[in-house]
Amino acid sequence: MPPDDRKHDQDLRDAADLDEPEAPPNEEELRAAAALRDELERSGPPSAEVAWLRAHLRLPTWDDSLGEVRARGLARAAREQVQARRAAAALLAARLPPWRQVRRALIGTGGLVASATLLFLVSSAMLDQMRRPAGTTPHRAAQAELLRTSLRLRESPSRRLDLMLEDRLQLLRQSGYQGLGRTRALSSLSGPAAVLARAGGTP
């Protein structure tokens, strides 16, 4: 490699090191730190700032290096232990008979969530059926017949809206509508059949 290219690569590495705060110091920085350390030691009585700077500029001791090595070893050991346990669990699951695998899946988080969802769908459908006892086919047919008759008699659309409102109110009442405020609100919509059932004009 030509000397110019080598210098260029070194410059790039130096620039990258400057951008990375955790990068190891280069030679120039080490020289500058040593010079500063000597300067601080030659200076007069140490102030608080000088003491702080000296502490940070001191060369790493054997204990520091040993602690770092121990920490790395502990981290590696923990990682290997977790990986070993996972591998053992996967091996154990693969060796289990199918019915035990199904059982594990069912009592797992996914199984519980799936069961809850299924239960919710079933109960929701059942509740919907319970709250609409009149929404059966004969009822719908009767309602359709009423609307058809109204159209045939050329009654006002307001009469057909009366029929739709009565139908909906009936469904709500049969579903055991509760709540005082809401019941009051609904009562203002309902009324005697004589009031609701009035003949409309044409069209």
Add this chain to the structure above:
Amino acid sequence: MRAGAALGLLVLLCVCNREGIRTADEALLVSLSQARAWQRRADLHLQGGDVAAAIEDVKEVLKVPFPPGATEAEDVRLDARARLAQLYLKSAPGSEKAEAEALEQVQAGLREATRDSFFRAHLESVLAEVYEARAQRVADPAAQAEARRLALQALERAIQIDRRLQHSLLGGREAM
């Protein structure tokens, strides 16, 4: 622990679902009530002979918002379109402009219709009325014959819809 959390989530979903259905029912009642009020206003204006005011009232029915998924919404709108068309015809008998406005309402209603219903069949009948009015208005025998042909086609479609609905109702399937 996990089972308890799942059960709690389930109960919460059930409660929210029921509350949502109730709210939707109330919203539907309010919408129907609002539409009924506008149609009644139109009735009263018609009793006083004010067809123009009645038309404005029925137009307001088309602006009434309905909760999503309410089957009544389409019925109410088709009914209002049919009434608007009839009111336009009534407002200026023999007028080409009134006839065009009536035709526009019916065609808009037929475009909106998504399923067979008596209201859709009724709209086809009103379409036949519009073509009958055209047949009476135009002097050209060929145009008269064409208008009558279109009226017959509309009535045929209305009959077919009614037949399908009858078959559906008698067959025990849900239809209205």
